[in-house]
Amino acid sequence: MKDLNSNICEAIQGEIRFDEPMSAHTSLKIGGPVDILVFPEDPVSLKNTLVAAEKENIPLFVFGAGTNLLASDSRIEGIAVSLKAFRSIEYTKETDEEKVVLCVGAGTPLVTLINFACEGGYSGIEGLVGIPGYVGGAVFMNAGSFATEIKDVITSIAVMNAQGEIFVLGRDELNFSYRNLELPEGMLILSANIVLKKDVPSDVSARTREFMNIKKATQPLGVHSAGCVFKNPEADAAGKLIDAAGCKGMRVGGIEVSQMHANYFINKNGGTCAEFLQLMEIVKKKIMQRSGIELETEIKIIGGAN
Numbered sequence: 001m002k003d004l005n006s007n008i009c010e011a012i013q014g015e016i017r018f019d020e021p022m023s024a025h026t027s028l029k030i031g032g033p034v035d036i037l038v039f040p041e042d043p044v045s046l047k048n049t050l051v052a053a054e055k056e057n058i059p060l061f062v063f064g065a066g067t068n069l070l071a072s073d074s075r076i077e078g079i080a081v082s083l084k085a086f087r088s089i090e091y092t093k094e095t096d097e098e099k100v101v102l103c104v105g106a107g108t109p110l111v112t113l114i115n116f117a118c119e120g121g122y123s124g125i126e127g128l129v130g131i132p133g134y135v136g137g138a139v140f141m142n143a144g145s146f147a148t149e150i151k152d153v154i155t156s157i158a159v160m161n162a163q164g165e166i167f168v169l170g171r172d173e174l175n176f177s178y179r180n181l182e183l184p185e186g187m188l189i190l191s192a193n194i195v196l197k198k199d200v201p202s203d204v205s206a207r208t209r210e211f212m213n214i215k216k217a218t219q220p221l222g223v224h225s226a227g228c229v230f231k232n233p234e235a236d237a238a239g240k241l242i243d244a245a246g247c248k249g250m251r252v253g254g255i256e257v258s259q260m261h262a263n264y265f266i267n268k269n270g271g272t273c274a275e276f277l278q279l280m281e282i283v284k285k286k287i288m289q290r291s292g293i294e295l296e297t298e299i300k301i302i303g304g305a306n
């Protein structure tokens with residue numbers, strides 16, 4: 001790891017932190033220290049990070065804004081990479097009188113893209129308002145709400161593999177499903193091309209505001225959560241099932257099932273990953289006993305045993 005430290009420091013433009021607590025980089029405010037956290041400034045520095053990790057056989061994971069992550073309380077071995085410097089929105093040549101096609105960097109906050117669309121009068125992602133995180137994370141998770149998923153507006157993505165090679169994958173090569181994009185192991189999203197319909201700016205803004213108002217009234221925003229913990233099963237909403245099983249307000253240590261939306265678990269006060277996992281197990285068991293449904297986890301869990 002020592003060699004790797006000095007190799008990485010020499011070959012990378014961008015901030016590098018050692019023993020950095022992941023709790024500082026997740027919306028849940030949970031997570032132990034990761035050996036190395038790298039914020040590459042450009043694709044060459046990203047490539048150098050990936051190649052160094054591959055050469056030394058060091059585990060590496062990428063994350064965005066950490067709004068869908070549950071990170072282990074214990075030390076997380078290896079390298080974490082954040083693409084927050086990959087922040088850009090550019091018009092592509094495919095833009096015409098009817099539509100805009102934007103090339104959006106993976107580290108662009110989704111809210112920045114939504115504000116850009118409102119100001120320009122570009123329609124198609126109004127329903128995604130209120131989803132925190134970056135565009136790379138939204139594409140990997142196929143983030144969605146109000147019957148819109150980010151896959152609906154993607155025309156292609158640029159990715160980098162573990163050897164640092166860059167590819168463009170067209171829409172027909174992308175296998176999206178509910179809260180998932182299938183990507184080969186170790187592949188990172190660099191940017192996404194997004195097509196939006198030209199519309200009247202005040203109309204786009206009004207629709208976006210309407211969706212946001214519904215979200216504010218129904219979801220616990222502004223508290224420490226990772227969004228929905230479980231995927232919605234085919235027949236029902238996970239939140240409804242959890243509520244019907246009487247789990248609202250249930251608590252393990254500092255983690256509580258939200259009173260407002262039962263599929264959100266809130267870190268009320270110094271909660272841990274271990275407590276979060278324990279609460280998940282209790283809720284899952286209750287739903288299985290009551291409805292015979294096995295809830296599937298939506299949030300991504302990183303790091304080893306707690």
Ligand SMILES: Cc1cc2nc3c(=O)[nH]c(=O)nc-3n(C[C@H](O)[C@H](O)[C@H](O)COP(=O)(O)OP(=O)(O)OC[C@H]3O[C@@H](n4cnc5c(N)ncnc54)[C@H](O)[C@@H]3O)c2cc1C
Pocket residue numbers: 027061062063064065066067068069083106130131132133134135136137138139140141142143144145179187188189190220221222225226227228300
């Ligand atoms: C209050 C709140 C409300 C939310 N509401 C919604 C909602 O309505 N709908 C919804 O779908 N989600 C929702 N979420 C969940 C979350 O915000 C989304 O999944 C978001 O898109 C994750 O983006 P991120 O940048 O935070 O990704 P992270 O949490 O950092 O990462 C999520 C996953 O994406 C992978 N990843 C991240 N960036 C890349 C990249 N560049 N290349 C490859 N893989 C990458 C990570 O490895 C990880 O597996 C909510 C979360 C919160 C806290």
